[in-house]
Amino acid sequence: MLKAFPKDKLTAVLDTLAKQATLWVPSVVASVSRFAPYGPDREVQLGANTVMSPKEALFPATEKIYEYSAYGIDGEFTPVDPSVGPQILFGLRSCDMQGILCLDDVFLTRGYVDDYYAKKREEATLVTLGCVTPGPDCFCYAMGVNPAEHEASDAQLFDLGDAYGIVARTAKGEALVSALAAAGLLVESNKAPLPTGDFVLKVDAEGITEKLQHMFDHPLWDAFSRKCLNCGACAYICPTCHCFDISDKKRNAHCGVKIKCWDTCMYAEYALMAGGHNPRPSKKERVRQRFMHKLRYFPERYGKLQCTGCGRCIAKCPVNLEITDVIQQVREAKIDG
Amino acid sequence: MREINAKLTQEMGDLARDLLASGEVKGVFGWTKGSRWYLTPPVFITKPEEADQLCYDEFAVNNLTGLLLDFRDSQDKIAIFVKGCDSRGIVRLVQDNQLKRENVLVIGVPCPGMGDKGAVTDHRQAQELPLLAKCLECRYPNPVLADRTIGGVTVTTEPSAAPSGATAEAAKGRGVGSKQADRFAQVEAIEKMSPDERSAFWQAQNEKCIRCYACRNICPACNCRECIFDSDKKNWVNKAATPTDNAFFGITRAMHVAGRCVECGECERVCPMDIPIMAMNRKLIGDLNELFGPYDAGVKPEEKPPLGAFKLDDPEEFM
Numbered sequence: 001m002l003k004a005f006p007k008d009k010l011t012a013v014l015d016t017l018a019k020q021a022t023l024w025v026p027s028v029v030a031s032v033s034r035f036a037p038y039g040p041d042r043e044v045q046l047g048a049n050t051v052m053s054p055k056e057a058l059f060p061a062t063e064k065i066y067e068y069s070a071y072g073i074d075g076e077f078t079p080v081d082p083s084v085g086p087q088i089l090f091g092l093r094s095c096d097m098q099g100i101l102c103l104d105d106v107f108l109t110r111g112y113v114d115d116y117y118a119k120k121r122e123e124a125t126l127v128t129l130g131c132v133t134p135g136p137d138c139f140c141y142a143m144g145v146n147p148a149e150h151e152a153s154d155a156q157l158f159d160l161g162d163a164y165g166i167v168a169r170t171a172k173g174e175a176l177v178s179a180l181a182a183a184g185l186l187v188e189s190n191k192a193p194l195p196t197g198d199f200v201l202k203v204d205a206e207g208i209t210e211k212l213q214h215m216f217d218h219p220l221w222d223a224f225s226r227k228c229l230n231c232g233a234c235a236y237i238c239p240t241c242h243c244f245d246i247s248d249k250k251r252n253a254h255c256g257v258k259i260k261c262w263d264t265c266m267y268a269e270y271a272l273m274a275g276g277h278n279p280r281p282s283k284k285e286r287v288r289q290r291f292m293h294k295l296r297y298f299p300e301r302y303g304k305l306q307c308t309g310c311g312r313c314i315a316k317c318p319v320n321l322e323i324t325d326v327i328q329q330v331r332e333a334k335i336d337g
Numbered sequence: 338m339r340e341i342n343a344k345l346t347q348e349m350g351d352l353a354r355d356l357l358a359s360g361e362v363k364g365v366f367g368w369t370k371g372s373r374w375y376l377t378p379p380v381f382i383t384k385p386e387e388a389d390q391l392c393y394d395e396f397a398v399n400n401l402t403g404l405l406l407d408f409r410d411s412q413d414k415i416a417i418f419v420k421g422c423d424s425r426g427i428v429r430l431v432q433d434n435q436l437k438r439e440n441v442l443v444i445g446v447p448c449p450g451m452g453d454k455g456a457v458t459d460h461r462q463a464q465e466l467p468l469l470a471k472c473l474e475c476r477y478p479n480p481v482l483a484d485r486t487i488g489g490v491t492v493t494t495e496p497s498a499a500p501s502g503a504t505a506e507a508a509k510g511r512g513v514g515s516k517q518a519d520r521f522a523q524v525e526a527i528e529k530m531s532p533d534e535r536s537a538f539w540q541a542q543n544e545k546c547i548r549c550y551a552c553r554n555i556c557p558a559c560n561c562r563e564c565i566f567d568s569d570k571k572n573w574v575n576k577a578a579t580p581t582d583n584a585f586f587g588i589t590r591a592m593h594v595a596g597r598c599v600e601c602g603e604c605e606r607v608c609p610m611d612i613p614i615m616a617m618n619r620k621l622i623g624d625l626n627e628l629f630g631p632y633d634a635g636v637k638p639e640e641k642p643p644l645g646a647f648k649l650d651d652p653e654e655f656m
């Protein structure tokens with residue numbers, strides 16, 4: 001038996017949750033699907049993956065860190081509170097939950113804790129939803145992610161056909177389920193979750209990290225990079241890409257705001273050093289960095305691929321530089337010696 | 338359609354193979370078949386035996402001309418396949434002195450009109466797709482310049498000439514150019530909004546922009562060696578993706594391509610956030626037509642862009 005709420009009670013469920021926290025739901029905002037704060041006019045779209053990944057709730061595109069003013073020797077700075085209050089991320093896919101685990105690795109482990117991420121992560125309750133119909137560009141199964149459920153979320157939803165089953169996994173998840181029970185929204189169901197449908201994209205990433213360890217100088221990178229535009233589309237919509245820059249929004253010569261904002265290894269300026277040297281001078285080095293980071297360096301450091309198979313970059317890359325194709329070609333590539 | 342595509346693909350491969358084998362060019366930009374039936378992305382080949390990778394069909398939507406910028410400092414001669422709209426990008430790059438005309442071998446292809454992959458409902462099985470808006474509105478379905486052609490396409494700078502060559506019938510049947518008259522419809526609709534509505538409309542768009550610069554990087558008119566948006570060191574712009582800063586980017590981009598935009602529509606097609614970038618470009622094109630007389634950028638290499646030339650008798654209304 002599963003605790004469940006009928007699909008026609010979804011609005012009541014969301015209204016209940018929205019009273020407790022800022023509730024992020026998948027929705028379409030000005031023709032782009034993304035996670036957005038729930039409100040009376042917000043239409044929830046649980047049927048498909050979103051264009052923008054939910055990382056913006058925990059790692060916003062632009063975030064203030066502190067305000068400063070410096071007149072002569074009188075310097076002053078005011079930190080900005082990283083807290084945004086309790087948040088619930090509702091309807092995350094397994095791929096997006098996996099993306100958050102990658103962000104956790106970078107922002108919370110190995111002795112480097114990013115306070116701005118840590119606070120938001122601590123305040124967030126993550127509710128995943130099992131996938132029934134994979135999108136045309138999805139390939140999470142090949143990245144070690146189970147589309148049906150993710151064990152790292154606080155609560156898991158299952159599509160039961162006419163209802164959503166819900167299972168709490170953590171204390172935060174228990175609290176959320178109790179709140180729904182207290183509102184009289186939960187029933188018992190003995191239905192089985194709908195199975196995940198077939199995937200359109202086929203790829204096998206077995207052994208990719210080891211293979212890449214011998215391919216730093218391979219001519220493939222040149223071939224891939226010829227069509228790449230070095231735009232930031234792939235990185236900015238990716239749930240795992242986490243690079244940022246610390247920059248200023250100056251009010252005048254003396255005062256302003258320090259900001260943390262998304263950046264990407266695809267940009268020429270990204271690796272540019274003071275003095276003008278650029279260790280990644282051309283598209284080739286930048287494209288190599290993107291895929292090496294995801295498929296080799298990240299697994300070497302954190303023990304998991306830095307790609308969750310969400311397929312967003314495949315859907316939106318202007319030149320269709322598909323990570324699945326990269327994986328395929330790397331696996332087939334001949335290595336000298 | 339399938340037979341025509343196969344023939345054009347064959348012709349394309351043969352020509353590329355010859356050009357590479359003879360050493361006439363060092364590389365060829367074309368299209369190849371992607372992972373799904375509705376994908377025909379760019380490819381760059383450098384060896385005769387790679388010519389089999391080339392493919393042409395109604396999904397070869399990418400304008401490849403911007404990719405030539407990677408060769409602007411090279412003396413290598415590169416061949417490139419161009420549809421009508423793409424060919425104007427070559428004129429753009431040559432006029433802007435980004436490319437030496439003799440360093441590029443332009444091969445014109447006939448265009449059947451490109452399918453809108455946004456309309457795909459079956460990702461496994463091929464289906465008929467509606468045309469992209471830019472193809473319905475197309476006024477230059479034939480290359481405006483080319484050194485070689487395939488598929489019997491006619492090279493012409495005549496505006497609104499009928500589609501020619503092997504795909505001419507297909508193009509007409511599919512509606513290429515059938516909505517030329519609607520080119521400014523979106524601009525007119527936005528101009529009819531009240532100031533508040535218009536402000537809200539653009540505010541919603543500016544909130545979406547993620548500053549990925551895909552629009553800039555695919556554009557043959559955005560060819561500055563250093564773009565001010567790449568660096569915040571000079572403090573003209575900053576990296577914050579706030580609506581105000583995004584508006585500053587969007588307007589600066591549009592103003593910078595004013596009089597030089599070749600209307601290939603690529604900026605809007607590649608925007609991951611679905612921002613109506615062509616509305617801004619078209620607004621400026623409309624204004625320029627009104628102020629300086631009708632002008633289509635990137636058609637005749639010898640014709641100076643209205644904002645790139647000055648005349649002694651220019652009216653100086655602002656003085």
Ligand code: SF4
Pocket residue numbers: 227228229230231232233234235266316317318319320321551
């Ligand atoms: S891979 Fe595609 S989305 Fe990523 S930088 Fe290159 S062109 Fe842009």
Ligand code: SF4
Pocket residue numbers: 234237238239240241294306307308309310311312313314323
């Ligand atoms: S690399 Fe692409 S498919 Fe992988 S997680 Fe990022 S956006 Fe998704």
Ligand code: SF4
Pocket residue numbers: 545546547548549550551552553607608609610611612614
């Ligand atoms: S492509 Fe779209 S989202 Fe990216 S910078 Fe241009 S307008 Fe902004």
Ligand code: SF4
Pocket residue numbers: 552555556557558559594597598599600601602603604605618
């Ligand atoms: S601004 Fe857009 S339509 Fe104009 S040339 Fe550039 S990419 Fe093409």
